[in-house]
Amino acid sequence: xxxxxxxxxxxxxxxxxxxxxxxxxxxxxxxxxxxxxxxxxxxxxxxxxxxxxxxxxxxxxxxxxxxxxxxxxxxxxxxxxxxxxxxxxxxxxxxxxxxxxxxxxxxxxxxxxxxxxxxxxxxxxxxxxxxxxxxxxxxxxxxxxxxxxxxxxxxxxxxxxxxxxxxxxxxxxxxxxxxxxxxxxxxxxxxxxxxxxxxxxxxxxxxxxxxxxxxxxxxxxxxxxxxxxxxxxxxxxxxxxxxxxxxxxxxxxxxxxxxxxxxxxxxxxxxxxxxxxxxxxxxxxxxxxxxxxxxxxxxxxxxxxxxxxxxxxxxxxxxxxxxxxxxxxxxxxxxxxxxxxxxx
Amino acid sequence: xxxxxxxxxxxxxxxxxxxxxxxxxxxxxxxxxxxxxxxxxxxxxxxxxxxxxxxxxxxxxxxxxxxxxxxxxxxxxxxxxxxxxxxxxxxxxxxxxxxxxxxxxxxxxxxxxxxxxxxxxxxxxxxxxxxxxxxxxxxxxxxxxxxxxxxxxxxxxxxxxxxxxxxxxxxxxxxxxxxxxxxxxxxxxxxxxxxxxxxxxxxxxxxxxxxxxxxxxxxxxxxxxxxxxxxxxxxxxxxxxxxxxxxxxxxxxxxxxxxxxxxxxxxxxxxxxxxxxxxxxxxxxxxxxxxxxxxxxxxxxxxxxxxxxxxxxxxxxxxxxxxxxxxxxxxxxxxxxxxxxxxx
Numbered sequence: 001x002x003x004x005x006x007x008x009x010x011x012x013x014x015x016x017x018x019x020x021x022x023x024x025x026x027x028x029x030x031x032x033x034x035x036x037x038x039x040x041x042x043x044x045x046x047x048x049x050x051x052x053x054x055x056x057x058x059x060x061x062x063x064x065x066x067x068x069x070x071x072x073x074x075x076x077x078x079x080x081x082x083x084x085x086x087x088x089x090x091x092x093x094x095x096x097x098x099x100x101x102x103x104x105x106x107x108x109x110x111x112x113x114x115x116x117x118x119x120x121x122x123x124x125x126x127x128x129x130x131x132x133x134x135x136x137x138x139x140x141x142x143x144x145x146x147x148x149x150x151x152x153x154x155x156x157x158x159x160x161x162x163x164x165x166x167x168x169x170x171x172x173x174x175x176x177x178x179x180x181x182x183x184x185x186x187x188x189x190x191x192x193x194x195x196x197x198x199x200x201x202x203x204x205x206x207x208x209x210x211x212x213x214x215x216x217x218x219x220x221x222x223x224x225x226x227x228x229x230x231x232x233x234x235x236x237x238x239x240x241x242x243x244x245x246x247x248x249x250x251x252x253x254x255x256x257x258x259x260x261x262x263x264x265x266x267x268x269x270x271x272x273x274x275x276x277x278x279x280x281x282x283x284x285x286x287x288x289x290x291x292x293x294x295x296x297x298x299x300x301x302x303x304x305x306x307x308x309x310x311x312x313x314x315x316x317x318x319x320x321x322x323x324x325x326x327x328x329x330x331x332x333x334x335x336x337x338x339x340x341x342x343x344x
Numbered sequence: 345x346x347x348x349x350x351x352x353x354x355x356x357x358x359x360x361x362x363x364x365x366x367x368x369x370x371x372x373x374x375x376x377x378x379x380x381x382x383x384x385x386x387x388x389x390x391x392x393x394x395x396x397x398x399x400x401x402x403x404x405x406x407x408x409x410x411x412x413x414x415x416x417x418x419x420x421x422x423x424x425x426x427x428x429x430x431x432x433x434x435x436x437x438x439x440x441x442x443x444x445x446x447x448x449x450x451x452x453x454x455x456x457x458x459x460x461x462x463x464x465x466x467x468x469x470x471x472x473x474x475x476x477x478x479x480x481x482x483x484x485x486x487x488x489x490x491x492x493x494x495x496x497x498x499x500x501x502x503x504x505x506x507x508x509x510x511x512x513x514x515x516x517x518x519x520x521x522x523x524x525x526x527x528x529x530x531x532x533x534x535x536x537x538x539x540x541x542x543x544x545x546x547x548x549x550x551x552x553x554x555x556x557x558x559x560x561x562x563x564x565x566x567x568x569x570x571x572x573x574x575x576x577x578x579x580x581x582x583x584x585x586x587x588x589x590x591x592x593x594x595x596x597x598x599x600x601x602x603x604x605x606x607x608x609x610x611x612x613x614x615x616x617x618x619x620x621x622x623x624x625x626x627x628x629x630x631x632x633x634x635x636x637x638x639x640x641x642x643x644x645x646x647x648x649x650x651x652x653x654x655x656x657x658x659x660x661x662x663x664x665x666x667x668x669x670x671x672x673x674x675x676x677x678x679x680x681x682x683x684x685x686x687x688x
Contacts, residue, residue, distance in 0.1 A: 036384075036445025039470045045445070053443040060436045160521035160550065162431070162457035170461060182469055254435055256457025260520070261432065305424060305440065312392060314427060 017332060018276065018292040021325075025299050033306045048306055051183055057298055058188035063088075063250045064265050065191045065294035068272035069198035070125075070242025072290040075273050076202065077235045078215040078282025079132065079139035084243045084269050085262035086150035087124045091117040091247035092257030093154045096163035106168035113169055117248035118241055124150060125240020129233035139236075147266065154259035162258040165251050173252035187249050191291060194242065198287025201238075211235055215282025271318075272297060275325045296325070382418035385636055386441035387629065388434055389425040389452045390478065390523070393554055395584055395605055396625040397425060397452065400476070402673045404450065404629030411637050419637065421629075422446065429520050429553055431455025435462035438473075442466045447640060450632040451485070452477040456524045459483070474636055474646075476628040478525035486639065489631050489650040491623060493525045496602060496654060497532025500576045501543075503619045503656075504600040511542025512573035515565055517558065517601075519579045521550040529578035529602070546572060555584035555607075563591055577601035583608040583617065592616050604657040606669055606677045612662055613681075620657040622665065626672040627652065 026048070033048035047053070067084045074081045095116040099109055124146070131142045174184045202208040213221045214231050222228055251257040276293030278285030300321050304314050387404050389397035401423055408419040424441055426433040431454045439462060441449055449466060451473060453459045463473050463483035473485040481488075504514060516533050519526045530548055537543045546569050551561040558581030566572060573596065580603030582588055592599065594615035601608065604622025611617035631650065638644040657665045666681035 033444075038445075047444045050443065053440070056436070056439045056443055059439075063432075160527075162455045162524075164457050174461070182465070250432065253461075254432055254458040255461045256431075256455065258431070258455060258457070260430075260455075263430070264428070302440070305437075306444065311423065311425075312427070 015286070015288055015292060017329070018289060018296060022292060022296055022299060025296070025303060029299075029303050029306055048302075051180070053302075055183050055185055055188060057302055058191065058295065059184060059253070060302075061291075061294040061298040062187035062191035063246045063262070064268045064272060065291045066194045066246040066249065067239075067243050067265065067269045068276070068290040068294050069194050069287045070239035071266075071269045072273040072276065072278050072285045072287055073198065073202060073211060074139070074235045074239045075270075075278045075280060076215045076282060076285040077211045077232060078218060079232065079235065080143065080270070080280070081128065081139065081236065081239045082143040082266045082270075083124065083128060083147040083150055084239060085265040086147045086154070087121055087240055087243035088247040088250065088262040088265065089257075089259050090124065090150045090154040090157075091120045091244045092251040092261055093158045093163065093259055094120050095248065096165050096251060096257040097157060099166055100163055103166070106166070106171075109166045109168045110172050113165065113252065114248050117244040117251075119244070121240040121242070121244020121247070122237055123240070124243070125237040126233065128240065129236030132236065133229040133232050151259065151263075158257075158259045160259060162256045164256045167255075169248075169252035170255050173249055184253070187253055190245070190249055191294075194245065195288050195291035198242075198290075202285075202287055207231075207234065212283055215279075215284070217283070268294070268297060271322050275322055277329050293325075297321075380447065380640070381416065382420070383447045383637065383640060384420045384422060384445060385633060386422045386424045386437070386446040386449045387632075388437050388441070388449060390434075390454045390520075391429045391553060392423075392425040392427050394581075395555075395607070396477075396580075396603055396623065397628075399605070399625040399672065399674065400452075400628035400632075401425075402629065403626035403631075404633045406626075406673065407630040407633035407637075411634070415641070417637070417641065419633065421633065429454045429523075431458030435459055438462040438466050442469050442471050446471055448472040448474065448636045450629070450636065451475050451480070452628070453480045454478070454520065454523055456480045456482070472636060472640060474632055476632050477623075477625075478523055481524075487635055487646040487648055487650055489628065489635065489652055490525065491652045491654055493528035494532035494535070496621065497529035497534075497576075497578055498536035499532075499621055499654065500529070500578060500600050500602055501533040501536035501540075503621070504574045504576045504598065505537070505540040505543050507598045507600065507618055508543070508574050510540055513544045513546050513569070513571050514574040514576055515546050515569065515572050516548040517562065517575060517577040517579070517582065518548050518550040519553050519558075519581060526578060533576050533578060551581070553579070553581055555581055556587075558582035559585045559587040559591075562588060566591070566597075573597060575599045575601075579603060580605060580608050580620070583611050586610065588616065589614060602654070604655065604665060604669075606666070606674050609657075609662060609666055609678065609681060612657060612659060618658060622655040622657045624652065624655060 029048040035044045035046050038045045071081050071084055095113045098116055128143055128146055132139045173186050175186055176183055177185055210226055210231050272294035273290045276289030300318055304311050404421045408421050411417050412419055424437040434454055435458055459480045460483045463480050463485055466473050467484040474487045475485050476489045479488040518530050537545050549561055549565050551558050562582045580601040583601055584607045599617040600619045601617055602621045604620040608620055635646050639646050663681055666677050670677045
């Protein structure tokens with residue numbers, strides 16, 4: 001494809017609108033954020049457009065953006081996963097407790113922590129999927145129940161303690177990767193990698209196309225011979241694994257895990273997917289867009305404080321932004337559909 | 345089905361370019377803000393829906409105003425308290441304050457484990473951090489202002505035991521079970537109860553730290569354990585509502601609670617809470633800002649622990665305390681408590 005073709009295709013892509021809004025908001029923040037004097041150099045530094053703030057915004061978004069990638073796969077399949085925040089808490093707490101009880105060398109600590117988080121996430125996801133398929137109950141109800149069960153397990157297991165994780169984990173999550181010592185790009189890079197992997201899975205693999213098919217029309221998929229139970233199980237497993245990965249990263253970055261971690265994050269996760277254009281009725285969604293949705297939500301939160309708005313209005317502004325984003329997306333989809341409709 | 349190859353590639357390239365751009369940034373060495381006349385202090389309390397932290401804000405802003413007038417300073421207090429308790433969000437707010445050029449941070453920690461790294465990062469970037477109410481003891485913060493929590497818990501239970509003449513079944517209202525200061529208060533209360541053979545603790549009950557959630561928890565527990573004769577409330581959350589004025593019979597149940605905000609005074613009047621152990625929460629902000637300015641502007645050394653004494657509020661000094669609250673800027677003190685007592 002020619003470079004002109006790529007550009008044309010990019011501006012016609014689903015991501016272009018979100019990227020435009022993010023860049024617009026970033027531009028506004030840069031213009032109105034004000035500046036401060038850098039302690040080291042004495043130079044004036046923009047309060048928003050500096051590498052520390054940009055990486056901080058990406059880091060803040062990364063934990064629920066990673067979960068949003070998994071949750072988007074579930075949403076594309078026509079389901080919903082309300083338990084991701086609780087899976088996050090259970091994975092973090094279990095990993096921290098295990099490493100506290102059995103101290104290991106640095107490398108083994110990191111490997112064990114990652115494995116434990118991913119495996120527990122996988123098991124929780126499999127449990128959700130098995131119940132949805134086996135009991136034939138709507139995922140909303142199953143994951144609403146498992147949200148409380150898993151949070152309760154984390155609470156009982158940890159006795160509400162905030163458990164410190166070994167410093168080796170924090171050293172990995174806060175590695176500067178050769179940047180300035182105060183920059184921590186690892187969560188951001190893991191977020192981007194997860195979004196790319198999620199995107200490849202959804203859009204470039206047969207399994208991903210099956211997920212779209214299930215969400216788009218379950219009956220047609222059944223008649224086409226797709227094994228719907230297996231697909232449903234798979235999407236919940238992926239969502240659980242994504243939550244486990246986010247838990248590993250979050251507990252490592254912040255240095256501890258507790259049963260209260262990620263409380264209420266399921267709503268941010270779903271909001272990220274929806275702002276990213278996922279349809280709650282299934283059949284539509286994008287992993288990259290979910291990440292951009294998470295970034296947009298964090299950017300809105302950031303802007304409330306950076307622009308010195310009364311931060312008590314945060315929830316109102318985020319709520320309005322979600323509704324506006326979804327309405328604009330729907331309008332855009334309608335316009336596109338009208339444009340593509342063959343003329344009589 | 346969306347296609348996203350160009351945008352995935354673009355995003356990856358943008359992320360890579362951004363990371364490479366960051367490599368040119370030099371690390372910011374520690375620098376002192378001493379003698380700087382314009383100081384920005386970020387106030388990060390646990391939750392902006394808890395009235396005790398709103399009074400801390402009033403105190404901080406009053407201290408800033410006084411110091412500005414007395415010494416020609418330009419102190420700005422930036423309120424960065426999250427709407428709900430969340431250690432992770434507090435860590436993000438600390439990073440944001442540092443990135444936006446704050447000179448100091450005044451912090452009440454929701455989760456000491458989660459905040460240690462963020463506090464240490466802030467200090468290593470030249471930002472002074474002081475804690476109040478709930479400490480991050482293993483961090484590099486320069487000072488802590490607050491009550492001795494073990495002693496506070498013990499004092500609460502000792503007062504309750506005295507009100508019950510040394511015997512009875514009691515419950516402990518715990519608040520957020522992850523907050524280290526509250527865990528210590530609960531421990532202090534339990535240790536003290538062990539010294540009173542006639543006192544039996546039926547349970548310790550955590551809850552979401554909003555007045556309504558706390559009041560609902562008290563009602564639920566009273567229904568489940570009708571034999572309860574006393575409540576040791578290590579925070580005054582449920583008494584910030586008027587709900588329990590009708591729900592608790594002062595002849596049957598006695599409450600001793602930490603905190604003494606205007607809404608709680610009705611419980612003292614009615615005899616439901618014969619004793620409140622008031623934290624001068626206004627001083628959290630006032631002493632915090634004063635101590636920070638002493639360190640940064642006047643270069644005075646601060647003690648690592650600045651002890652805060654509780655004020656015992658009962659029928660005997662109710663009016664004086666009400667007047668004190670009024671003087672500290674509380675606007676919701678019941679007018680009849682401010683009027684001189686009627687002659688008998």
